[in-house]
Amino acid sequence: MKIKTKDMTKVALLVALIAVGAFISIPIGPVPFTLQNFFVFMTGLLLTPGLAALTVFIYVLLGLIGVPILAGFTGGLQSVFKPSFGFLIAFIIGAYLISKLAYGExxxxxxxxxxxxxxxxxxxxGIPYMYVILNNVLGNPMGVSKVLALGMTPFIIPDLIKAVVAAIIAPKIKQAIDRA
Known part of the structure; x- marks a missing residue:
């Protein structure tokens, strides 16, 4: 896949925005509230499928090699053992899926x-990953309902709000980018 300079710029900008979304972090349990998924939504809506997945992959990779760009200004290989890391894996897949189904929509x-x-x-x-890490790695036994209560329930409404905002602004941003 040959990447143009304009595409590299978009990828770099969106990697930075996902990191900014991670810095806006409110710890409310094993999974903090962040704006990462908002910027993953935007990545999928603004980039082609391959570039969208690559963008989020680069973000996760930078975090894993130690750049403190993950939630809570963290980074490093130990991030794999955080209950929230499964969501980062899911973001790569999600960015690709969003772009595949809605790029340019x-x-x-x-x-x-x-x-x-x-x-x-x-x-x-993210939830099964969180369950495994909490129960088998961190030795913090929790049932499925407790993991759902910590890792999903408090996020449903904020995530829907982020989706609404992304669905409203992404087409306008895409149109402006395409004109440039």
Whole structure:
């Protein structure tokens, strides 16, 4: 895949925005409230599938090699053992999926459906990962209902709000980028 300078600039900017989204972090349990998924939504809506996945992969990779760009200004290989790391894995898949299903889409309803599907993917990957880390790595036994209460329930409404904002602004930003 040959990447143009304009595409590299978009990738770099969105990696930085995902990091900024991670810095806006409110610890509310094993998974903090951040704006990472908002910028993952934007990445999927603004970039082609390959570039969207690459962007989030670069973000996660930078965090894993020690750049403190993950939630709570953290980074390093030990991040793999955090309960929230499964969501980062899911973000890579989600960015690709969002782009594959909604890149260039202008219809708000269609975009919202795709973003809700992506959010389900985030939970389907992130929650079991969180369960395994809490129960088997950190030795903090919790049942599925407790993990859902900590890792999903408090995030549903804020995630829907982030999806609505992304669905409204992404088509306008995409149109402006395409004109430039």
């Amino acid at each position: 202008k219809d708000f309803k269609k975009i919202m459906i795709v973003l809700i599907i992506a959010e389900v993917v985030f939970y389907v990957i």
